[in-house]
Amino acid sequence: MEQVVVQEERVVFQVDTVDVVGVLRMPVGSTAIAALVFAGPLTSVKEQATGNYAVAMAARGFVTLTFDHRHFGESEGFPRQYEHPGRKVEDFRGAFAFLQSRPEVDTGRIGAVGICAGAGYLAPVVAADTRVKAWGAVAGFFHDAAKRRKWMGDDYEPTLERAVTAREEFEDTGEVEVIPAVGDGEVAMPLAEAFEYYGTARGRVPNYINEIALMSREHTLTWDAQAAAYDITVPTLLVHSENAFAPGLAKKFFSALGGLKEQVWIESKGHIDFYDEPERIGSASDHLARHFRAHL
Secondary structure: OOOOOEEEEEEEEEEOOEEEEEEEEEEOOOOOEEEEEEEOOOOOOOOOHHHHHHHHHHHOOOEEEEEOOOOOOOOOOOOOOOOOHHHHHHHHHHHHHHHHOOOOEEEEEEEEEEEOHHHHHHHHHHHHOOOEEEEEEEOOOOOOHHHHHHHHHHHHHHHHHHHHHHHHHHHHHOOOOEEOOOOOOOOOOOOHHHHHHHOOOOOOOOOOOOOEEHHHHHHHOOOOOHHHHHHOOOOEEEEEOOOOOOHHHHHHHHHHOOOOEEEEEOOOOOOOHHHHOHHHHHHHHHHHHHHHHHHO
């Protein structure tokens, strides 16, 4: 791969008067080229998986934008650690508008990349926002509201009711009930593999907080990415593994896509490999670069 010199710039844009902090990476000497917005996993920040892919794709000749969603990391927004997919959708739209304002970006060549839950959050944006001309997903988790209810069984309704109660308590008192994102007991991601990343030095960065507002579950449990697939007509690339999370949901989402589409299966030990393992990132990024060069 030809060596590309990349310049990084800390940037701030606003969504509903709230400051959103990001990092813009630009190949030095390029003007008006294709640009990509990155969407990351549950509770994640820009120094983790999205940052790794943004670095890789900038080195492949694209302008890349990663950012901390409102309520997380360096960005403003209260309550903190509030995982609200609908608000993340608004953040993506703000990110696209920001890219359109930059002279380094060809405004007709904007795409997006979703990693894990970020792919499911991006889906309705890609379906409806004409600024997105192509997109890709890496180890995408494509939320299925009906499947989630089935998986949780009798725990679903009490969990949802507790989240609603937590949100009402916040509205009444300003107090935010939180639980760990990973760890022991009640956590947002009760998977050993998730702890191996977020709960250890492997994925821990100063900007990350191992918490999630309990009221987030009112929105995350009911979020459905599958329904958006039918309305997505822009070129789509899904990179996944049989050993990553929920490959069945990725296959279901792919089969429902309405436009030009490609699915690539990569070998991996598990899911988190795609966040930080250089070989997995390199392979996925090569496929993404091929896809975006063809369609942006």
